[in-house]
Amino acid sequence: MKTMRLRKHLSASLLAALLSAVAFLWATPFLWTLVASFRPESAGSADMASLLPDRHPTLENFRNALESGTFGIYYANTLIVVAGVLAVQCVTVSLAGYAFARLRFPGRDFLFYAFLLQLMLVPPALIVPNLRTVVDLGLYDTLPGVMAPYFASAFGTFLMRQTFLALPRDFEEAAAIDGAPWWAIIWYVLLPMAKPGLVAFAIVSITAHWNEFLWPLMVINSPSNQTLTIGLASFAMGAEGGKEWGVLAAGTLLVMAPLAVAFVAFQRRFVDSFVFSGVKG
Amino acid sequence: MTIVTRLGLGALALTFASAALPAWAQTKIEFFFPVPVEGKLAREMTRLVKVYNESQKDVEVTAVYTGGYDDTKLKAQAAAKAGKPPSVVLMSANFNVDLKLSGDIISLEPMLKADETTRDDYLKDFWPALHANAMVDGELYGVPFHNSTPLLYYNVEHFKEAGLDPTKPPHTWAELVDAAKKLTKGDRYGFLMPAGYDYLGWLMEALSMSNGGRYFNEEYSGEVYYDQPSMLGAARFVEDLIFKHKVMPQGVTEAGGVSTSFFAGKASMVLLSTGSLSFIRENMKQAYDVAFVPKNVRNAVPIGGASLVMFAGQSEDSKKAGWKFIKWLTTPETLGGWSRFTGYFAPRKSAYDKPEMKEFIAKNPDAKVALDQLPYAKPWFATYQTVAVRKALEDEIQAMMNGKKKADQAVKDAQKKADELMRPYVEQTSLKLP
Numbered sequence: 001m002k003t004m005r006l007r008k009h010l011s012a013s014l015l016a017a018l019l020s021a022v023a024f025l026w027a028t029p030f031l032w033t034l035v036a037s038f039r040p041e042s043a044g045s046a047d048m049a050s051l052l053p054d055r056h057p058t059l060e061n062f063r064n065a066l067e068s069g070t071f072g073i074y075y076a077n078t079l080i081v082v083a084g085v086l087a088v089q090c091v092t093v094s095l096a097g098y099a100f101a102r103l104r105f106p107g108r109d110f111l112f113y114a115f116l117l118q119l120m121l122v123p124p125a126l127i128v129p130n131l132r133t134v135v136d137l138g139l140y141d142t143l144p145g146v147m148a149p150y151f152a153s154a155f156g157t158f159l160m161r162q163t164f165l166a167l168p169r170d171f172e173e174a175a176a177i178d179g180a181p182w183w184a185i186i187w188y189v190l191l192p193m194a195k196p197g198l199v200a201f202a203i204v205s206i207t208a209h210w211n212e213f214l215w216p217l218m219v220i221n222s223p224s225n226q227t228l229t230i231g232l233a234s235f236a237m238g239a240e241g242g243k244e245w246g247v248l249a250a251g252t253l254l255v256m257a258p259l260a261v262a263f264v265a266f267q268r269r270f271v272d273s274f275v276f277s278g279v280k281g
Numbered sequence: 282m283t284i285v286t287r288l289g290l291g292a293l294a295l296t297f298a299s300a301a302l303p304a305w306a307q308t309k310i311e312f313f314f315p316v317p318v319e320g321k322l323a324r325e326m327t328r329l330v331k332v333y334n335e336s337q338k339d340v341e342v343t344a345v346y347t348g349g350y351d352d353t354k355l356k357a358q359a360a361a362k363a364g365k366p367p368s369v370v371l372m373s374a375n376f377n378v379d380l381k382l383s384g385d386i387i388s389l390e391p392m393l394k395a396d397e398t399t400r401d402d403y404l405k406d407f408w409p410a411l412h413a414n415a416m417v418d419g420e421l422y423g424v425p426f427h428n429s430t431p432l433l434y435y436n437v438e439h440f441k442e443a444g445l446d447p448t449k450p451p452h453t454w455a456e457l458v459d460a461a462k463k464l465t466k467g468d469r470y471g472f473l474m475p476a477g478y479d480y481l482g483w484l485m486e487a488l489s490m491s492n493g494g495r496y497f498n499e500e501y502s503g504e505v506y507y508d509q510p511s512m513l514g515a516a517r518f519v520e521d522l523i524f525k526h527k528v529m530p531q532g533v534t535e536a537g538g539v540s541t542s543f544f545a546g547k548a549s550m551v552l553l554s555t556g557s558l559s560f561i562r563e564n565m566k567q568a569y570d571v572a573f574v575p576k577n578v579r580n581a582v583p584i585g586g587a588s589l590v591m592f593a594g595q596s597e598d599s600k601k602a603g604w605k606f607i608k609w610l611t612t613p614e615t616l617g618g619w620s621r622f623t624g625y626f627a628p629r630k631s632a633y634d635k636p637e638m639k640e641f642i643a644k645n646p647d648a649k650v651a652l653d654q655l656p657y658a659k660p661w662f663a664t665y666q667t668v669a670v671r672k673a674l675e676d677e678i679q680a681m682m683n684g685k686k687k688a689d690q691a692v693k694d695a696q697k698k699a700d701e702l703m704r705p706y707v708e709q710t711s712l713k714l715p
Binding site for chain 2: 067
């Protein structure tokens with residue numbers, strides 16, 4: 001009895017130790033970024049790679065990073081792009097997902113697979129054609145121009161279709177009997193139940209567009225329209241010089257902080273929305 | 282979403298409104314520039330453009346920061362294909378051939394003609410080593426703006442400690458190996474060089490040139506000399522530094538890692554660009570000095586850096602405005618100021634006749650060494666498909682540095698890949714027979 005409890009205890013602490021070790025390994029880059037961003041004059045210091053914080057932390061790196069760009073504008077632009085893309089996507093992917101999941105029309109499956117093919121295309125291959133379209137629409141060098149290609153999402157449509165397919169038809173039929181039109185069925189009945197799918201998609205969409213570099217770089221010219229990643233690149237992309245590790249770390253932290261904070265703050269919500277979503281097989 | 286769009290459109294309208302204020306015959310042009318060293322330079326460039334905009338009323342330039350050299354090329358070409366070509370672009374000096382072959386950039390000869398000058402007259406003030414990269418097929422396509430050569434940086438204190446004379450840095454490969462052996466100690470390496478993309482190709486060009494080679498055919502865009510004795514010797518030399526003499530760590534170190542190792546005293550001698558001079562001067566705590574790239578056969582280094590080019594597809598007014606801006610950016614005063622700020626050398630000889638420049642050189646003898654090496658400088662490699670052809674060599678040398686391939690095999694494979702890449706051009710030119 002006693003040995004069994006001991007063994008149980010031992011295996012539990014062993015598991016905890018193993019998990020901490022893995023967690024530490026995973027967190028090392030973040031820890032280093034955090035430590036390096038507060039280290040004074042890190043370009044010249046010998047312990048650049050050390051994970052131990054310096055005894056005299058400094059905010060100098062953050063000051064340098066903030067001075068190298070107008071971060072207020074970058075944040076605002078990135079927020080507008082991310083929120084704008086997501087808002088439109090929510091409408092398009094749920095409607096498209098609904099159409100592929102519930103409506104019957106000739107060629108539906110073929111169309112769906114053709115739609116999925118989009119996932120196979122490498123984004124850089126689309127830069128020139130997309131840019132042409134954006135110029136034709138008069139959206140070159142505007143934030144809507146950055147957002148436009150993402151308004152439809154093959155991945156989101158796929159995800160929402162699968163989510164709708166998993167919902168029992170009984171709910172819709174009940175609503176239909178009560179005389180609800182198709183849009184009311186989607187809005188009041190299906191969408192609340194499909195929330196986990198939407199939340200999962202939102203996380204993917206937000207991180208992808210928050211971190212995107214190449215496409216905004218292609219569309220945007222005016223400094224007042226630039227996004228965070230482009231601002232960060234101005235000190236991350238030294239071709240011939242050295243790296244100012246401290247400033248680089250501080251800048252990286254500034255860019256990723258809002259997302260990291262938001263994720264920690266809403267973590268509970270994310271998990272909850274997966275658990276309590278009224279979806280019962 | 283509507284709010285968001287409105288916000289976006291509102292901001293847009295505001296930009297137009299504020300930009301439209303000086304509404305007389307002003308030509309608006311866009312200038313794309315990469316940030317070659319660090320963020321500070323982007324701010325300095327933005328400041329320069331502001332000074333220009335305030336100095337006259339005919340042209341208004343929007344300075345657009347466009348990432349690294351490769352991103353800048355990608356963005357400028359994509360914008361041109363989409364019908365929005367930038368007027369002026371600061372482009373890596375060895376992209377000109379490629380960009381001319383693809384029809385993206387325009388010859389600057391008409392501008393010279395309009396200014397009633399000749400190419401020879403115009404280029405006379407630029408260092409001779411820069412002429413080849415400024416021209417394609419005998420016509421002027423790029424105006425050099427900032428340039429560099431590789432340079433040997435060494436830690437003076439390590440030299441003294443190892444019993445070496447810091448006033449006599451290694452001049453030959455043999456002396457380099459000898460010094461590096463004495464300097465290697467514990468976790469400190471005697472020698473280190475960046476081996477990331479772009480840098481490695483440039484340094485291998487330096488080593489093969491110092492070994493008597495040419496790397497590529499300056500007169501013809503479809504030939505490189507990867508499997509020739511000069512490059513084979515350079516590759517074997519790098520291989521030996523790592524595996525035989527053990528004075529350089531195995532594997533690929535990026536430029537940022539090399540300068541950091543140098544600052545931290547983990548590497549005693551490093552090969553870096555003269556473009557890093559200001560950065561090293563500001564950050565190196567221990568005493569350091571600089572020297573020519575050591576030679577095996579002769580002293581020779583490639584130039585690097587960037588030139589100003591103009592894109593095809595812009596209006597005549599825009600062309601005129603762009604050329605005016607280029608001329609302002611390349612006055613001896615502007616070039617000198619930029620050179621002192623960055624560490625790159627100024628492409629115009631007359632920039633060094635200015636009193637501020639003379640004072641600066643007197644105060645910073647390391648900048649003088651970079652200048653003294655210039656007479657030995659040769660053109661930067663530029664071929665059909667420059668980047669891919671360069672990577673063909675870099676991938677093989679990196680494999681060699683990781684111990685996965687021998688030098689002899691690496692240069693052979695690199696040559697094979699490069700030949701395949703250039704075949705379409707070769708078949709349209711040299712091998713197209715009557």
